[in-house]
Amino acid sequence: MAEEHNMRRVTAIKNGTVIDHIPSGQALKVLELLSLSTDTSVPVSLVMNVPSKKMGAKDIIKVEDRELTQSELDRLALVAPESSIAIIRAYSVAEKLNVNLGDEVRNVVRCTFSNCITQNPREPLAHRLKVTRTDPLALRCHYCGRPQNMDELILNLL
Amino acid sequence: MKGLITMDDLTNDDIHNILADAQRLLPVARGETYLPLLQGRILGNLFFEPSTRTRMSFETAMKRLGGDVVNLGDVKTSSVVKGETLFDTIQMVDGYTDIIAMRHPRQGAARYAQDAARVPILNGGDGAGHHPTQTMLDLFTIQQSHGTLEGLTVILAGDLRYGRTVHSLSHALVRFGCRLIFASPELLQMPTEIVEDLREHGADVTETDDLLGNINQADVVYMTRIQKERFADEDEYAKVAGAYKLHARDLGNVKSEMIIMHPLPRVDEIHPSVDATRHARYFEQAFNGVVARMALLCRLLGIEVPAEIQGGEA
Numbered sequence: 001m002a003e004e005h006n007m008r009r010v011t012a013i014k015n016g017t018v019i020d021h022i023p024s025g026q027a028l029k030v031l032e033l034l035s036l037s038t039d040t041s042v043p044v045s046l047v048m049n050v051p052s053k054k055m056g057a058k059d060i061i062k063v064e065d066r067e068l069t070q071s072e073l074d075r076l077a078l079v080a081p082e083s084s085i086a087i088i089r090a091y092s093v094a095e096k097l098n099v100n101l102g103d104e105v106r107n108v109v110r111c112t113f114s115n116c117i118t119q120n121p122r123e124p125l126a127h128r129l130k131v132t133r134t135d136p137l138a139l140r141c142h143y144c145g146r147p148q149n150m151d152e153l154i155l156n157l158l
Numbered sequence: 159m160k161g162l163i164t165m166d167d168l169t170n171d172d173i174h175n176i177l178a179d180a181q182r183l184l185p186v187a188r189g190e191t192y193l194p195l196l197q198g199r200i201l202g203n204l205f206f207e208p209s210t211r212t213r214m215s216f217e218t219a220m221k222r223l224g225g226d227v228v229n230l231g232d233v234k235t236s237s238v239v240k241g242e243t244l245f246d247t248i249q250m251v252d253g254y255t256d257i258i259a260m261r262h263p264r265q266g267a268a269r270y271a272q273d274a275a276r277v278p279i280l281n282g283g284d285g286a287g288h289h290p291t292q293t294m295l296d297l298f299t300i301q302q303s304h305g306t307l308e309g310l311t312v313i314l315a316g317d318l319r320y321g322r323t324v325h326s327l328s329h330a331l332v333r334f335g336c337r338l339i340f341a342s343p344e345l346l347q348m349p350t351e352i353v354e355d356l357r358e359h360g361a362d363v364t365e366t367d368d369l370l371g372n373i374n375q376a377d378v379v380y381m382t383r384i385q386k387e388r389f390a391d392e393d394e395y396a397k398v399a400g401a402y403k404l405h406a407r408d409l410g411n412v413k414s415e416m417i418i419m420h421p422l423p424r425v426d427e428i429h430p431s432v433d434a435t436r437h438a439r440y441f442e443q444a445f446n447g448v449v450a451r452m453a454l455l456c457r458l459l460g461i462e463v464p465a466e467i468q469g470g471e472a
Contacts (some may be wrong), residue, residue: 113265115263116264123244
């Protein structure tokens with residue numbers, strides 16, 4: 001019942017994407033990761049800190065009229081690896097997707113080490129962070145080899 | 159194997175084979191015999207920050223083997239000062255040369271260059287990152303003195319935080335089952351992530367601030383320079399650095415075969431009185447930079463070093 005009530009805090013969407021089970025307080029970061037904080041072309045609804053049986057508390061995001069792609073959603077693994085995603089068509093769940101980080105995060109964030117070669121914004125090669133552990137997530141820069149500071153990482157989104 | 163960026167690019171067998179090649183190349187490195195294995199090949203020396211030994215020994219190695227060298231020259235007068243990216247510089251030099259030796263102040267620059275280049279890159283130091291060609295000459299020196307790389311007790315002393323030579327060397331020594339003792343002031347301790355990495359690989363690592371209290375256990379003492387600019391004031395530097403200096407009188411009870419190494423330049427961490435002792439190896443070590451780099455240049459250019467070299471040791 002609680003879950004159902006949460007979903008109704010905002011109107012059901014006709015078409016689009018619902019991102020559920022975002023760790024409480026991380027929804028704003030998710031919006032940033034998916035560039036939804038600056039994209040004003042589609043309606044976005046957000047609920048934060050609502051009760052969840054599975055997580056205690058969680059955030060939910062609904063994006064109308066836009067089906068996020070798998071590669072866009074994979075970026076979520078940086079802050080919300082356990083989130084569940086539903087593609088909605090005509091008010092029904094048409095597809096369920098999972099976040100999948102793979103073994104490398106490419107061109108999503110810049111290395112957090114201040115003396116890494118990739119700090120020069122004019123260097124053209126891809127930003128590459130290797131996944132060294134998934135739970136909890138740990139990343140290392142392909143170039144400088146430094147383990148990433150996960151708190152700072154979100155500030156380095158490309 | 160394309161280039162040599164970190165010691166992870168070499169297996170233990172690769173290391174043994176390259177050291178064996180280096181051993182056979184000694185008379186060529188000394189100029190006792192001429193062996194133009196690299197005739198017609200050009201090395202691009204790209205040193206984006208100062209270097210004396212590494213740059214000169216690469217150049218000597220190439221020329222002793224009949225090859226040629228082009229230099230980036232002073233960074234202040236090259237296109238780098240005009241804002242050229244490393245990517246573009248590498249594209250240019252890649253077209254001019256067969257192999258590149260590079261030092262750069264930014265960490266990760268060598269891996270980046272290798273991803274941008276067609277020719278092999280030899281990492282001659284990237285920020286506080288890696289310096290694998292130094293490690294190869296260090297391993298050569300250790301093997302030359304002890305006849306093995308296996309199971310030795312090695313003290314690494316001084317600036318372990320910023321000293322890239324000790325980072326690469328520690329990783330390599332652990333692969334040969336060496337026991338490591340890191341002796342440094344708290345401010346200049348080995349970075350935590352490196353110590354964790356080494357322990358994950360099963361390393362026996364001890365961290366201490368006491369060099370002289372541990373020196374009698376060592377088969378190798380690897381000294382590094384503590385730089386004044388790392389400290390807030392000169393008094394603090396003087397207080398700390400004093401504990402990481404060696405004098406001949408400190409060596410009374412050390413193992414007879416113990417060797418003292420230093421990547422050079424030294425300032426006053428090794429007193430000249432040590433030079434005449436049986437333990438000093440730092441000048442041989444600097445010479446070994448030529449022979450180790452000769453072996454690496456041949457290896458990366460796919461040139462086999464002959465099994466027997468005229469004037470060589472049997």
